[in-house]
Amino acid sequence: MAQNKSEFIWFNGELVPWDQATVHVTTHALHYGSSVFEGIRAYEVNGAAAIFRLGPHVDRLFNSCKIYRMDIGYSKKAIGQAIIETVKVNKLKGCYIRPLVFRGTGAIGVNPLPCSVETVIFAFEWAHYLGAEAIEQGADVGVSSWRRMAPDTFPSMAKVGGQYVNSQLMKMEALSHNYVEAIALNYEGFVSEGSGENIFLVRDGVIYTPPLGASILEGITRHSMITLAADLGYTVREAMIPREFLYLADEMFFTGTAAEVTPIRSVDGITIGSGKRGPITERLQSEFFGILAGEVQDRHGWLTPVA
Numbered sequence: 427m428a429q430n431k432s433e434f435i436w437f438n439g440e441l442v443p444w445d446q447a448t449v450h451v452t453t454h455a456l457h458y459g460s461s462v463f464e465g466i467r468a469y470e471v472n473g474a475a476a477i478f479r480l481g482p483h484v485d486r487l488f489n490s491c492k493i494y495r496m497d498i499g500y501s502k503k504a505i506g507q508a509i510i511e512t513v514k515v516n517k518l519k520g521c522y523i524r525p526l527v528f529r530g531t532g533a534i535g536v537n538p539l540p541c542s543v544e545t546v547i548f549a550f551e552w553a554h555y556l557g558a559e560a561i562e563q564g565a566d567v568g569v570s571s572w573r574r575m576a577p578d579t580f581p582s583m584a585k586v587g588g589q590y591v592n593s594q595l596m597k598m599e600a601l602s603h604n605y606v607e608a609i610a611l612n613y614e615g616f617v618s619e620g621s622g623e624n625i626f627l628v629r630d631g632v633i634y635t636p637p638l639g640a641s642i643l644e645g646i647t648r649h650s651m652i653t654l655a656a657d658l659g660y661t662v663r664e665a666m667i668p669r670e671f672l673y674l675a676d677e678m679f680f681t682g683t684a685a686e687v688t689p690i691r692s693v694d695g696i697t698i699g700s701g702k703r704g705p706i707t708e709r710l711q712s713e714f715f716g717i718l719a720g721e722v723q724d725r726h727g728w729l730t731p732v733a
């Protein structure tokens with residue numbers, strides 16, 4: 427799928443035309459994965475763009491910088507404003523926004539500290555990541571032969587570029603098996619997450635999701651889903667989940683900014699529940715998408731209007 431473009435990219439405080447936002451080949455992040463980033467969505471609400479959970483995304487970007495000792499050089503408020511500005515100047519409504527902080531030029535050795543720290547923000551129109559059909563019908567996925575990193579190798583709470591080579595191995599393997607996405611186990615063999623999504627299971631009316639200690643990214647959609655599930659009176663348990671629990675679930679779904687809330691209808695060729703989106707998944711989706719469409723009250727203050 428070709429990359430959608432927009433007109434301007436916010437590059438270290440300047441608005442630069444999309445095609446001119448380039449870097450030098452000695453950029454440290456190109457060689458060593460030394461970048462941290464966010465994925466944020468804006469939705470069209472009452473004819474204008476509204477950014478979903480801007481504050482938590484900016485907080486997580488700064489937390490990733492902290493873990494990797496990167497001095498971004500801007501305040502959270504300035505980055506939040508720059509994100510709003512990037513959507514506004516490109517006249518976007520529903521879009522995906524990618525803030526990226528990376529180690530630039532200055533040294534080619536592994537030590538990143540002598541390198542510049544650069545910040546870019548771009549935004550573009552992006553449809554449902556795992557397909558519009560999967561949002562209703564559910565996705566066919568497989569357990570990856572690649573594991574998530576152990577907690578003392580890469581910190582999973584940081585959203586760092588280099589970590590996504592593991593996600594790429596998972597994703598390519600899944601596609602080669604005709605699955606749309608993979609589920610990774612953690613270093614102990616318990617369920618972790620997708621290549622770019624958190625995972626939820628439903629069994630006997632209770633909702634389960636792996637805890638932070640299962641090498642997952644602390645997903646903002648995951649947090650939103652836990653909050654909405656509690657609002658609707660469901661019990662949510664964060665628990666270590668053995669692989670076979672996947673096969674025995676009544677319902678299952680991924681959450682993520684890109685994937686939003688996507689049901690899973692089979693794992694490793696084994697049908698989950700009735701093989702269709704389950705009723706609890708559908709109820710949570712309708713609450714989630716209802717808020718994003720401005721049809722359900724934004725009672726938690728999750729939307730930041732761009733205008």
Ligand SMILES: Cc1ncc(COP(=O)(O)O)c(C=O)c1O
Pocket residue numbers: 465593619620621622623624642643644645646647648681682683684
């Ligand atoms: C590895 C991984 N897990 C989970 C998620 C979901 O996180 P969020 O809901 O904040 O997008 C993402 C996406 O950012 C991810 O890349």
